[in-house]
Amino acid sequence: MADGTNPAADARARAFSMPLEDINLTDVALWSSHTILPYFERLRAEDPVHYHPAGQHRDGAYWSVTRFNDIVVVDTNHEAFSSEPSITLDDPSDVVLPMFIAMDPPKHDAQRKVVSPIVSPHNLHEMEPLIRSRIQKTLDELPIGEAFDWVDKVSVELTGQMLATLFDFPFEDRRKLTYWSDVSVAEPPDGVLVEEHMAFFNQVMGECVEYFTRLWNERVNAPPRGDLISMMAHGESTKNMSPEEFLGNLILLIVGGNDTTRNTMSGSILALDRNPDERAKLYANPGLIPSMVSETIRWQTPLSYMRRTATRDFELEGKTIRAGEKVAMWYLSGNRDETVIERPNDYWIDRPNVRHHLSFGFGIHRCVGNRLAELQLKILWEEILARFPEINVVEEPTRVPNSFIHGYSEMKVVIPRRF
Amino acid sequence: MAKITYIQHSGAEDTIDVAPGLSVMEGAVKNNVPGIDADCGGAAACATCHVYVDESWLERTGARTTMEEAMLEFAEAVEPNSRLACQIKVSDVLNGLVVRLPENQH
Ligand code: HEM
Ligand code: FES
Numbered sequence: 001m002a003d004g005t006n007p008a009a010d011a012r013a014r015a016f017s018m019p020l021e022d023i024n025l026t027d028v029a030l031w032s033s034h035t036i037l038p039y040f041e042r043l044r045a046e047d048p049v050h051y052h053p054a055g056q057h058r059d060g061a062y063w064s065v066t067r068f069n070d071i072v073v074v075d076t077n078h079e080a081f082s083s084e085p086s087i088t089l090d091d092p093s094d095v096v097l098p099m100f101i102a103m104d105p106p107k108h109d110a111q112r113k114v115v116s117p118i119v120s121p122h123n124l125h126e127m128e129p130l131i132r133s134r135i136q137k138t139l140d141e142l143p144i145g146e147a148f149d150w151v152d153k154v155s156v157e158l159t160g161q162m163l164a165t166l167f168d169f170p171f172e173d174r175r176k177l178t179y180w181s182d183v184s185v186a187e188p189p190d191g192v193l194v195e196e197h198m199a200f201f202n203q204v205m206g207e208c209v210e211y212f213t214r215l216w217n218e219r220v221n222a223p224p225r226g227d228l229i230s231m232m233a234h235g236e237s238t239k240n241m242s243p244e245e246f247l248g249n250l251i252l253l254i255v256g257g258n259d260t261t262r263n264t265m266s267g268s269i270l271a272l273d274r275n276p277d278e279r280a281k282l283y284a285n286p287g288l289i290p291s292m293v294s295e296t297i298r299w300q301t302p303l304s305y306m307r308r309t310a311t312r313d314f315e316l317e318g319k320t321i322r323a324g325e326k327v328a329m330w331y332l333s334g335n336r337d338e339t340v341i342e343r344p345n346d347y348w349i350d351r352p353n354v355r356h357h358l359s360f361g362f363g364i365h366r367c368v369g370n371r372l373a374e375l376q377l378k379i380l381w382e383e384i385l386a387r388f389p390e391i392n393v394v395e396e397p398t399r400v401p402n403s404f405i406h407g408y409s410e411m412k413v414v415i416p417r418r419f
Numbered sequence: 420m421a422k423i424t425y426i427q428h429s430g431a432e433d434t435i436d437v438a439p440g441l442s443v444m445e446g447a448v449k450n451n452v453p454g455i456d457a458d459c460g461g462a463a464a465c466a467t468c469h470v471y472v473d474e475s476w477l478e479r480t481g482a483r484t485t486m487e488e489a490m491l492e493f494a495e496a497v498e499p500n501s502r503l504a505c506q507i508k509v510s511d512v513l514n515g516l517v518v519r520l521p522e523n524q525h
Contacts (some may be wrong), residue, residue: 076464076486109492120495121523355458355467362464364489371525 011035015042024056025064025330025403026089032401037345040333044133049317058194059091062307062326063319069318071329074308074365078104081308081327083365088185088404089307089326097209097248101256101365111249112368114238118166118228119372126226127165132379134161139383142415147394150411155265159258162376166253168227169215180208181258184251185405205251212247228253243340253369254267261373263407265380266397267300270411271347273393278349286385292349293377294317298357299347301332304406306361331358331404346398388415421514425470428522437509443518444468444504446472460506466490466523468504469497471475473517480516482509495525 015023015038023039030036041052044067054061065071074081083102086092092102100111115121138157140149156178183204188197212229219225220233232238232246241249272279282288305328313323321327335357338346343350358368361368367373384391397411420436423446427433437446447455448470456467463486474479477500483491487506491497504518 072462072464076462079491090451112493116493116525118499120525122495126465172427182465183463251445353460360458362459362462364493366465368493371523 003266008035012041013039014117015039020047020050021053023050023052024058025052025328028401028403031403032399036332037336038061038402040330040336044333045338049319049321051319057089059089062089062328063321064328064330065316066337067317067331068340069076070357071331071334072362073211073316074327074329075306078364080310080312080314082311083108083308087306087308089328090292091222097251098242098245099248099252099407101252104173105364108364109243111164111245112364114232114235114241115249115253117367118231119369121371124372124375128375128379130165132383133161134158134165134281135376135379135383139387144415145418147412147414150391150393150413151262151266151397151408152270152410155262155408158265158376158380159262162261162372163254163257166228166257167215167223167250168229173211176208176211177254178258180204180251181255184208184255185259185402190397201416208251209247212250214244254365257369257372259405259407260369261376261398263302263405264293264300264373264377266408266411268296268377268381269303269391269395269413270393270408271296271299272414273391275347278347278388282349282381283385283389286382287384288349289378289381290374291351291354292381293374294354294357295347295351296347296377297359297373298335298354301335301357301359301406303359304332304404305330306365324389329358331361334358387418389417389419391415421509421511421516423509424514424515424517425454426517426519427448427454428520430451437442438502439510443470443502443504443507444496446509447504448472450502451472456502458506459505463487463490463503463506465499466503467510469494469521469524470502470518471498471521472500472507473519474500476513477478483507495523496521 010370025039043064048070050064052062052064065074082104084104087102100108135158160174160178163177164171169177182308188194215229219230224230224234282292308327310321310323310325310327314321317351338344360370392414393411394414395412398409400407400409420438422430423437424434424435425444425447429500433452435446435450444455444457444461448457458467459465463484484506487503491501492504
């Protein structure tokens, strides 16, 4: 009964009673109130390949694919489902730089190959001591016994530091990286005209481009060094990249590595706070950290979907997706698919097949930074377990009002004491 | 049953009896042989089941599939004898097969 005493049950009742054609998955209110999951549950059961007519999303009609196995079909068929011109439902803006995440082969392949070795397990091994010492310092400075925002003080801070480390970006300016990433994915706030928002977006992205152009020029004129910008500026296969492509790929790394890792860090705190038995398991057996990290990445699903555009007519679950139509692969939904994942709504840190989740995508665009993300989370938790017996979430967290980025803008926590 | 030997980068060896019909990846995962993550569960879509097939077995293990080829483009330390273990079907013909694991799966 929708009597207001059980908001989760009310949300579920609403999701299951409204006409299917009224389900609007890009309504940001469903994301900020965290009531989106029952809609996916219903679509998986009743209409797993669902058409959303124009009028819901501001850039027009699209299809939603919500079952795990159907998502794998779309994700691995890059000939029928193109990543161009954009991997979100928004139409690309005027200032969008070319990025290989939104390119098809052969261009995608050539550029991905340049970036991939930089975040390979071997290279990460070299970076690990620096990442660890920076994490230790940040944790050592956290207040004890008083409430603070974990998102800002830890998640944003550490991802910004990591990116600065990767790029050898001026450390004191590292919050700029975070800011550019935030702006590049933000939806227009309520009451702000789309045109105004675009002007703001263009201006901020312009600043970002300018800053990186300066770094690129510095590095290209200096002897080669081990950071990513220098490697790209001097790399044999990167020399032919246009400046726009170089910048596009840098921004791709910032955006790709920023919100995703940040929201996994925040999500791990929330998940363990809500699941004290799992927390006890972890503290009793730190060997479970890698498994817990994978489970958190599944449970959180930091990117809710990726978009494709059909290049030809394609049959899926009895529906015909027509050439030119947009398709959202809802990873968040696939990761809750009860036919593939046992007890999918439970946060279960030592679940079987814990790495079998959609959060990094599958196929040729599969996240190139996945090992870096896992490494950061692993170090973070090794260092937390060595310091803090508990971290408690003391208020309902604030969620990002966005259907693409699945995360938190604020999470108040208290660390009662150190070991 | 076909005997398959998995050799870790460290040199450690496991020899396992794998039922025909399974993939070389499944033979490892079901028997807890480390070093093969198999994140996608066998869809040739993650490249975390990368192995090197011993030269003498290359002909019998067959050719790479198109999707496998595409995924191996991006894996680390790929060699001419690199395969995705999920794309090699086990049969009696592969009795005695030896595969080596890379240092890392990426
Ligand atoms: C938990 C953290 C992360 C999650 C959940 C995540 C998720 C994803 C997903 C779903 C894709 C697939 C895109 C597609 O299929 O269209 C992707 C691609 C990508 N990610 Fe990540 N990511 C994470 C961390 C990172 C990090 C740390 C970096 C970089 C340092 C990064 C860089 C990239 C890049 C460059 C691509 C494009 C790959 C391509 O198109 O070939 N990601 N990521
Ligand atoms: S298991 Fe994913 S490619 Fe073989």
